[in-house]
Amino acid sequence: MSNPRLPYRFSDSGPALKPPAEGSILVHLVVNVENWVFDASMPRTIITPPHGKETIPDVPNFSWADYGMRAGLPRMLKALKSRSLPASTSINASAIAAYPEASEAMKEAGWEFIGHGMHQKSIQQAGAEEDVVKQSMALIKEFTGKAPRGWLSPGLRESYRSPEVLKQSGIEYVLDWVIDDVPNWLATESGDLMALPYNVELNDSIVYAIEKHATGQFLDRTVRTLKRFEREVQETGRPRVLALGLHPHLMGVPHRIDEFEAMLDALMASKHTTFMYPWQIAEWYSSQVPPSA
Numbered sequence: 001m002s003n004p005r006l007p008y009r010f011s012d013s014g015p016a017l018k019p020p021a022e023g024s025i026l027v028h029l030v031v032n033v034e035n036w037v038f039d040a041s042m043p044r045t046i047i048t049p050p051h052g053k054e055t056i057p058d059v060p061n062f063s064w065a066d067y068g069m070r071a072g073l074p075r076m077l078k079a080l081k082s083r084s085l086p087a088s089t090s091i092n093a094s095a096i097a098a099y100p101e102a103s104e105a106m107k108e109a110g111w112e113f114i115g116h117g118m119h120q121k122s123i124q125q126a127g128a129e130e131d132v133v134k135q136s137m138a139l140i141k142e143f144t145g146k147a148p149r150g151w152l153s154p155g156l157r158e159s160y161r162s163p164e165v166l167k168q169s170g171i172e173y174v175l176d177w178v179i180d181d182v183p184n185w186l187a188t189e190s191g192d193l194m195a196l197p198y199n200v201e202l203n204d205s206i207v208y209a210i211e212k213h214a215t216g217q218f219l220d221r222t223v224r225t226l227k228r229f230e231r232e233v234q235e236t237g238r239p240r241v242l243a244l245g246l247h248p249h250l251m252g253v254p255h256r257i258d259e260f261e262a263m264l265d266a267l268m269a270s271k272h273t274t275f276m277y278p279w280q281i282a283e284w285y286s287s288q289v290p291p292s293a
Contacts, residue, residue: 003179005163005186006195012238015289017182019239023274025229026281027267028243029087030152030175030198031076031111032205033102034120035095036065043120043155044209065249069099072252077105079261083268086277090116090152090175093139103143112277113140115151115171123159133169150196150278152176163188173282181229181240183285185292192291194282196241201225203245208256215256222263230272241281242273 002008020026036042041054042061049055080087089111096103106113115136123129133151141147151166152175159165163186166174173194177186185192200206202225207218222244229240244263251260267273276284 005177005188006184011180011182012236014182014184016237017239017285017288019233020274020276020284023270023272024233024239025226025270025273026239026241026284027273027275028197028241028278028281029080029085029246029275030114030243030278031073031087031089031106031246031248032116032152033069033073033089033091033095033099033106033248034065034116034154035092035098035118036062037119037121038062044205046209068247068249068252069095069102072248072250072257073102074105075252075257076246076248076260077109079257079264081109083264085264085268085275086110086112088112088114088150088278090114090150091140092116092119092154093136094118096139096143107144112150112279113144113146113148114175114278115140115148117154120154123153123157123162129159129162129165130169133165133171137169137171149173149282150175152198156198156200163193164190167191167193173278175243175278181242182238183241183281183289185289187292194285194291196278196282197243199243199245202243204247204250204256205245208250215259218251218256219259219263219266223266226267226270226273230270233272242267 038057042058045061046064047060089106118136149172151171156176158176167188167190173196175196175198177195178198178200184195186195207213
C-alpha cells in the first residue's frame with residue numbers, strides 16, 4: 001500500500017521553494033518533555049529487571065527519565081540560552097503540572113509548545129483520541145496563553161484517523177510523518193494538514209536508547225548530515241529542513257551535554273543554516289505552497 005495521505009514523488013520534484021534569506025538549511029530543535037506514569041509500565045527501559053520479569057513501580061527506569069527533568073533539562077536550557085537559539089518542546093501536557101519549574105523555564109525561554117499527548121503513551125493506549133487531543137491542547141493553552149499549532153504523537157504513533165482528529169481540533173502541522181526533508185501537505189477529510197520534517201535518524205532516543213551507540217555518534221551523524229545538506233542546497237538551490245529529536249535524560253546527562261553543545265556549534269558555524277521555530281517553518285512553506293482549497 002502506498003502512502004494514503006499524499007502521492008509519491010522524489011523530494012526535489014516538488015514545488016521549487018525559495019529558502020529564507022538567512023539560510024537554506026532550516027534547523028529545528030525539538031526537545032521532548034515527557035511525563036512517565038510512576039504506577040505503570042515504563043515507555044522505554046535502560047535496565048532490565050532481574051529474571052526478566054517486569055515490576056511496577058519500575059523505580060530505576062522511572063528515575064532515568066526523572067533525572068533528565070531535574071538535572072538534564074537545565075543543562076540543555078543553558079546551552080540554548082547562551083547561544084540565543086530557538087527551540088520547541090513537544091510536551092506531554094500532564095508534565096506542565098508534574099514539572100512546574102521546567103515548564104516555567106521553557107516558557108520563559110520562549111520555546112514553542114507542541115502537543116505531545118497527555119502522558120508518554122501511544123494514542124492507542126491513552127484513551128479516546130479526540131479527548132486526549134482536546135485535553136492536551138487545553139492544558140497547553142491554559143499554561144502558555146496560546147493553543148498549540150503543532151503536534152508530535154508519543155512515539156510518533158497514530159491511529160488511522162489521527163490526521164482527521166488533529167486537523168479538526170485546530171492543529172496546523174504534525175511531526176509524525178518523517179517522509180521528506182521539506183514540508184508536505186497531508187490530505188484529510190477536513191482539509192490539508194502539514195507534515196513538518198522531524199527525524200528518526202538524528203534522534204537521541206534512536207541513537208542511544210535503541211541502537212545504544214557510544215557517545216559521539218549523534219554528533220557524527222549531525223555533522224555528516226549537515227555536510228550533505230550543504231552540498232545539496234548549493235547544487236540544487238533547494239532548501240532542506242534539519243530537525244533534531246532530543247530528550248533531557250539522553251542529551252542532558254554529563255557525558256553527553258558537551259556533545260550536544262558541539263552539535264549546536266557545528267550547526268551555527270555553517271553559513272547555510274538558520275534556526276527556526278516550527279511555526280516559522282510552517283508559515284514559510286505555506287506562503288509558497290498553500291493548502292488545497
